[in-house]
Amino acid sequence: MTGPIGIGQLGAGFIGQVHSLSYRLAAMARHRVPAGIRLVSLADTDAALRREVADRYGWETVTDDWRSIVDDPDVRLFVNAGPNALHGAPSIAAARNGKHVLCEKPLARTADEAFDTYRRVETTGVLHQCAFMYRFIPAIRHAHELIAAGELGEVLHFRSRFLMSFALDQGLPMSWRLDKAAAGAGALGDLGSHHIDLARFLVAEPVAVAAHAQTFIHDRPGGRVSNDDSFAAIARLANGATASFEASRVAGGHGLSSRIEIDGTRGSLLFDLERLNELSVSLAGAQGFRTFLVTAPEHPWADFLFPVGVQGQHPIGWEVCFAHQAQTMLRAIDSGERLPDTAPTFRDGYRVAEVVDSIDRAAGSGSWEPVTYREVDRQA
Numbered sequence: 001m002t003g004p005i006g007i008g009q010l011g012a013g014f015i016g017q018v019h020s021l022s023y024r025l026a027a028m029a030r031h032r033v034p035a036g037i038r039l040v041s042l043a044d045t046d047a048a049l050r051r052e053v054a055d056r057y058g059w060e061t062v063t064d065d066w067r068s069i070v071d072d073p074d075v076r077l078f079v080n081a082g083p084n085a086l087h088g089a090p091s092i093a094a095a096r097n098g099k100h101v102l103c104e105k106p107l108a109r110t111a112d113e114a115f116d117t118y119r120r121v122e123t124t125g126v127l128h129q130c131a132f133m134y135r136f137i138p139a140i141r142h143a144h145e146l147i148a149a150g151e152l153g154e155v156l157h158f159r160s161r162f163l164m165s166f167a168l169d170q171g172l173p174m175s176w177r178l179d180k181a182a183a184g185a186g187a188l189g190d191l192g193s194h195h196i197d198l199a200r201f202l203v204a205e206p207v208a209v210a211a212h213a214q215t216f217i218h219d220r221p222g223g224r225v226s227n228d229d230s231f232a233a234i235a236r237l238a239n240g241a242t243a244s245f246e247a248s249r250v251a252g253g254h255g256l257s258s259r260i261e262i263d264g265t266r267g268s269l270l271f272d273l274e275r276l277n278e279l280s281v282s283l284a285g286a287q288g289f290r291t292f293l294v295t296a297p298e299h300p301w302a303d304f305l306f307p308v309g310v311q312g313q314h315p316i317g318w319e320v321c322f323a324h325q326a327q328t329m330l331r332a333i334d335s336g337e338r339l340p341d342t343a344p345t346f347r348d349g350y351r352v353a354e355v356v357d358s359i360d361r362a363a364g365s366g367s368w369e370p371v372t373y374r375e376v377d378r379q380a
């Protein structure tokens with residue numbers, strides 16, 4: 001198929017808006033995809049929202065039914081920015097119709113569902129990406145190169161924490177995110193999955209985990225919370241390293257903190273998402289630098305692209321990493337080549353889901369739980 005790459009998207013919510021922008025940014029990048037793009041169709045059940053988002057980003061058509069997008073011959077790439085319960089069926093349907101698929105994380109609510117989604121999409125032969133967008137942050141990519149080049153020596157420790165505070169608000173109504181049947185794990189799947197993927201990407205696969213998970217606020221206006229507000233886990237990685245993961249949506253004081261630290265025998269590195277936007281100031285007479293952030297609500301451009309609130313205070317520039325992600329997919333489609341090995345696929349989405357399930361089991365059993373991985377049988 002020639003001409004601009006047609007994109008169809010499910011979801012006009014928070015991340016659907018980020019994806020809409022990311023494809024526009026990717027198409028406007030200096031090294032843009034020669035074929036160009038078309039934002040063909042946007043599906044969301046919220047009529048006012050889909051109209052507003054379509055007008056803002058230039059989607060050609062809107063619909064309340066994602067099925068019309070996965071059947072649309074003008075759509076070559078299906079972007080799944082819907083809630084977790086809608087990641088599987090629409091992604092599988094799109095792939096079966098020959099559409100390439102980019103799906104939000106977590107790939108599914110459970111490891112079984114993630115494996116089924118991965119297997120069914122993989123066997124169609126389309127390109128697939130799971131949106132672990134941290135891999136598209138330049139500092140993370142540089143860390144990957146340093147570790148791969150042996151600059152840190154043998155890696156012994158991976159340490160991470162992903163902290164937010166949006167669920168501390170007692171008035172926060174019940175929503176799909178707080179419901180295990182709709183979302184799967186809570187902070188573990190929503191926030192922890194990003195860092196689990198980073199441990200896999202930068203160091204090695206987890207092979208055993210022990211964990212504690214907790215819900216602090218059980219009752220919300222409109223229902224009862226059924227997944228974790230926070231978790232902490234330790235893991236053994238396949239290379240022998242120790243990893244620790246912590247995430248919370250009830251960490252007062254943290255709009256959105258996401259930090260990883262890696263220690264090797266010859267060196268250490270740390271990445272802090274907040275430092276993507278730091279302002280370091282050293283005034284005359286000061287002993288060294290002081291660091292200020294420019295993403296707090298009182299700063300003039302804090303809500304320039306996205307609202308500040310439940311979704312935290314995302315640093316400026318974060319959306320560009322989605323454009324890196326988008327362009328990776330568009331380039332592969334345009335050139336007919338494979339996605340680069342650094343791009344996270346549904347296989348990564350599935351493997352993270354196995355770790356999430358094992359941590360969930362470990363938190364329940366109080367014992368170490370193995371993490372075992374299945375492979376797709378392409379003959380089946």
Ligand SMILES: NC(=O)c1ccc[n+]([C@@H]2O[C@H](COP(=O)([O-])OP(=O)(O)OC[C@H]3O[C@@H](n4cnc5c(N)ncnc54)[C@H](O)[C@@H]3O)[C@@H](O)[C@H]2O)c1
Nearest residue numbers: 011012013014015016043044045046081082084104105106
């Ligand atoms: N990669 C990241 O950093 C990141 C950040 C935030 C969210 N996410 C992921 O993105 C996904 C969506 O999260 P969000 O924060 O945008 O949620 P959201 O609730 O803001 O948006 C979901 C949208 O889906 C729409 N929707 C629900 N059911 C639908 C249906 N049957 N058909 C069409 N539209 C439907 C809703 O109306 C809503 O607009 C989740 O899987 C979440 O984990 C990823």
